[in-house]
Amino acid sequence: MFKKLARAAVAFGAGAMLVGAQTGTAHAAGPSTLGGGSGIIVGDQGICTLTTIGRDAADRLVGLTAGHCGEAGTEVVSEADRDAGVVGTFAYTYTDMDYAVIEFDPGKVVPVNRVGNTMITGLGGPARFPDIACKQGYTTGQTCGLTYGDVFRSNTWTWTQICVLPGDSGGPVTVGTTLVGMVNGYLSVPCLGPQLGGTMAAIIADINARGGVGAGFHPI
Template sequence: MLVTRTALVFAAATAAVALGTASAAAQTDNVPPTVGGGSGILVDSHVGCTLTTIGRDSAQRLVGLTAGHCGQPGATVVVEGDPDGAAVGRFVYSDHTLDYAVIEFDSARVTPVNQVGGTTITGLGGPASFPNVVCKRGSTSGTSCGVVWGDVRATATETWTQMCVMKGDSGAPVVIGSTLVGMVNAYLGVGCFGPEVGTNISAIMNDLNARGDIGAGYQPL
């Protein structure tokens, strides 16, 4: 499955700086970790994936999306890099046809944001098409962009692009500007030389709304 990066913590140069760092850490111990589209997540404490987006459904539940192959219903979610390593949500639905999953978050345990690493999500859009250029934010490879090839297999649910994707990037948001148009699901190649295959966010929303369960009526922050 997908392995995420390990955060590196550097020691302070002087005792005074070290003391200040310790005090700052103590002050932020009770602040919930931030999470948004592009954040790294650990599923059942060991499977590394990327959150596609976070927002509210029609019942005002705090929910997010990621790739379906990242976990099964009941799997717990931890924010990558959170020093507490506490579960902040759980998988409530996983679809292996469209390869997406719904996560319900505990609002008291996370600080939801709509911007991660320069990628901002303010709305949902239809499938991208050639010759658009889309970008993704993955927890492993960061931000990369590439040309859209389109729905090569004519499934009406997926789009192929020429973006660099690595292990840990599954679920990464695919955007045009600040509009979410898809998620990263697979990479058909070696390194960054093959096409990325992702599910269209419009297909996911149609399925979510038809089910009428947790996640229906979803809107990003």
């Protein structure tokens, strides 16, 4: 049986979504440092995690997160720098693949390629059995586990034995320093898993096919 996460959760396919409640204290205002694994406050929907940040083919500063975190036009605030105010806006969300593209204000964001113990140097994947994949999430930080692979045989979703909790939605899933996916949900019990995540190769291919904001994305 698949479980859902209270008020902040959104049912999705075979798993439950991981959107955390808004909590914490304000910090000094200023440009917000953001990278894959940073916590973001998404409108009034709660806290999610940024998957990655970088530039698209038009040199726009853009990032990715889970699609269930917000809709097009939803404003984004850095969880660590709330007093800095709105730093970006959801450009669009694709529900079927559960990803969203965020366009950031380059004057309000300092993009980085490392958050906590997770560094992103490129895109690749998908992860396959028996890879050890790790994720960086707002709630649980870095956790790692065995990759089970694409059990749906869709080339879109990957199961991993990674601990995830509310607030980790959108968190980058990496093998080494290569970004291979994002956190989207879990099966049955949080942190007992397994975790369901979209594959980065499929997400990037879809973004490129659409054109516009995010097309030609490459991480910082």
